[in-house]
Amino acid sequence: MPLGAARFGLLGGGVLDLGKLELIETQTASTSSSLDFTDLGSYNVHFMTLNNFQADTSTAAEGNIRLSNNGGSSFISTTNYQRAWFRINTGGTTTEVRSTNATSFDSFFVIDNDFKASGGYAYFYNLLDSSKYSFVTFHSWNSRFDYANFGGFVLPVAETHNALRLFPSVNNFLTGTASLYGIAES
Numbered sequence: 218m219p220l221g222a223a224r225f226g227l228l229g230g231g232v233l234d235l236g237k238l239e240l241i242e243t244q245t246a247s248t249s250s251s252l253d254f255t256d257l258g259s260y261n262v263h264f265m266t267l268n269n270f271q272a273d274t275s276t277a278a279e280g281n282i283r284l285s286n287n288g289g290s291s292f293i294s295t296t297n298y299q300r301a302w303f304r305i306n307t308g309g310t311t312t313e314v315r316s317t318n319a320t321s322f323d324s325f326f327v328i329d330n331d332f333k334a335s336g337g338y339a340y341f342y343n344l345l346d347s348s349k350y351s352f353v354t355f356h357s358w359n360s361r362f363d364y365a366n367f368g369g370f371v372l373p374v375a376e377t378h379n380a381l382r383l384f385p386s387v388n389n390f391l392t393g394t395a396s397l398y399g400i401a402e403s
Contacts, residue, residue: 237401238264246390248273255289255380260399263341267357267383269334270326270393277329277361278385281321284344284351284372289380293372294320302355302368314368322370323386326357330391333360344378351378 241263244252257263272278283292298319304312314324326335337357343349353370372378383395 235402238398239401241397241399243394243396246270246393246395249390251382251384252390252393252395253289253380253382254395254397255285257344257379257381257397258399259345260401261343261346262400263344264398264400265339265341266336266394266396266398267325267338268336268394268396270328270336271330271332271334271391272328272385272387273330273389273391275329275331276387277327278387279323279327280325280335280357280390281323281384281386282325282339282353283321283382283384284378285380285382286376286378287380289382292380292382293374293378296320297374298322298370298372300324300368300370302366302370304364304366306365307363314366321384322353322372324366325355326366327359327361327364328385328390329361331361334392335360336393337366341381344381347377348375350375 241258285292296318299317301315328335339353339355342352344351351372356367358365
């Protein structure tokens with residue numbers, strides 16, 4: 218049984234796996250300007266793992282995500298994205314990060330090519346529901362500044378968001394693997 222899955226017997230002897238992670242797609246960066254996920258399946262909740270990301274230069278770059286409402290033909294870059302999250306560094310210093318006018322779900326992690334790789338995970342809610350806002354919760358590690366981040370984002374526009382783009386704020390991803398999952402029966 219998948220980790221976290223609940224199994225329920227159905228009439229007729231069938232079994233329903235609630236909470237099962239179903240892999241949609243894995244993409245690996247190799248000096249890539251972006252990783253686009255244009256097939257989101259038909260899930261209400263999505264889960265993404267972000268592993269081993271580094272930039273191709275020593276210039277600091279944020280790992281960001283934008284949504285699309287047209288299947289990935291273009292990605293929304295208006296200042297409608299909002300964020301609120303908490304950051305703590307290895308010295309115990311904490312910071313609250315908030316804004317209401319970003320052009321992406323920004324700063325999942327910060328990377329360059331001089332430090333260890335960064336990564337994390339994110340849950341996406343309501344992406345395919347045209348009557349609800351799209352929300353994200355995430356937890357990540359920023360190797361460049363030794364920060365752990367935890368919090369969320371919202372794109373407060375009730376419409377279908379049917380593709381997403383992971384991209385660095387400057388230059389390219391040298392390495393990194395992102396896997397997108399749907400959560401069954403969510």
